[in-house]
Amino acid sequence: MTEQKTTASQRLTQIKDFLTMNKTATTIPWDPNSTKFPTRKELPKIEGAPEDAAWVWGADDNIGRLNLLTPSRVAAAAKEIRTGEIVPVNLPLNVPTQPAFGRETFKHEIKILAENVAYDDIYHLNTQSGTQWDGFRHFAHIPTGNFYNGTKGSDILGPSANNKCSIHHWAEHGIAGRAILLDYRAYAHSKGIVYDSFEHHAITYAELAACGKAQGIDIRPAAQGGDVHIGDILLIRSGWKETYDRKTPEERSAAGLRSGDGHDGQKWAGVAQEEEILDWLHDSYFAAVGGDAPAFEAWPTQKPWHVHEYILALWGMPLGEMLDLEKLAQKCRERGRWTFFFTSAPANCPGK
Structure with missing residues (x-):
């Protein structure tokens, strides 16, 4: 019965998309080119994921919401x-002089490769x-x-x-x-x-x-x-x-x-x-x-x-x-x- 309801819901979404010229993200992995995405309250439950998780771009995804930066959106943003x-x-890099949460301070060292000819810079920092x-x-x-x-x-x-x-x-x-x-x-x-x-x-x-x-x-x-x-x-x-x-x-x-x-x-x-x-x-x-x-x-x-x-x-x-x-x-x-x-x-x- 649940499967039938899901199929009916997806079919209704397809009809709405056809009438409104939208492309709703429904099937995981979501298509980042979609024009309509679920609200937080509409997020699908993902097996093995915590409540409220939106791990929707595929099991091997490493960039999350950056998927939304599609060529067409970047071109429009230009x-x-x-x-x-x-x-x-x-x-x-040295601001703040004392980083928050007691993190390590930035240190800059100049290394001489050849006096008056060439130098390197060495940075030590907490990112x-x-x-x-x-x-x-x-x-x-x-x-x-x-x-x-x-x-x-x-x-x-x-x-x-x-x-x-x-x-x-x-x-x-x-x-x-x-x-x-x-x-x-x-x-x-x-x-x-x-x-x-x-x-x-x-x-x-x-x-x-x-x-x-x-x-x-x-x-x-x-x-x-x-x-x-x-x-x-x-x-x-x-x-x-x-x-x-x-x-x-x-x-x-x-x-x-x-x-x-x-x-x-x-x-x-x-x-x-x-x-x-x-x-x-x-x-x-x-x-x-x-x-x-x-x-x-x-x-x-x-x-x-x-x-x-x-x-x-x-x-x-x-x-x-x-x-x-x-x-x-x-x-x-x-x-x-x-x-x-x-x-x-x-x-x-x-x-x-």
Whole structure:
């Protein structure tokens, strides 16, 4: 009976697609060129996967939502290029001087090959110390110990270690597409909302929707009548870099080394741990998300779960942190445009 219902449902979807010119993703692996995808509440149950998992691109998939960056979507995104201005969003490798969560500091050594003739540079760094992409091996779904697409700790370290879901797969695919910037920091300032981005401050979906409206953007997915396209890249400015620049070296160092306080001691502004945020991030079908804060989500979490678990482990969505969005926000404000063409080159390092 269940099989009959499923067949009937699929047939109904096919008829609707024919009438609406849509192509709905139904059969796993999903076709990334589809024009309609299930909402979070409509996700199919995948055998062996945790609840809410969207491991839908095939058993051997290593790039998750980057599958949405199809040639046709990238070509369409290129139309966002109008002035040809380039705005880098990488922080210098030595910023912050003391990385968050007490991570190792950046070290630069100049090696002399031939005095006054040739030199090499040697970098020592924790890749989570500054501007970064959180790879799929960075954060698991804690209750089940699953990283994206069933990757386990034994795939990362040990005698059976392999390159499953290594970030080099992203590098081989590439990241390029249409991006949207939500300048929450400027919005909060305009509304008299005062907060220190070096302290816990949860940014709710309602606030982001209001921020988008102030910028002239309906942040709902296009399927719901909004301005977010399938495969867009979301960037949120919380004001971390602005705050960093205003603090003394001692204050910066103390913040990165905070510990204790019933958690890891770290406190940062970021998106709230709430169902509305999860539904929006999932249903918008962003190819990737990122922000200027050390954790993207408000830290520490106020729930028994982290947004990281959903974004990385359950949905396979690349997560960027500590992007320098100051100049980008300024340019967007000057141009009155908050969408643009975005590219990034993840580390091409097998096993990362």
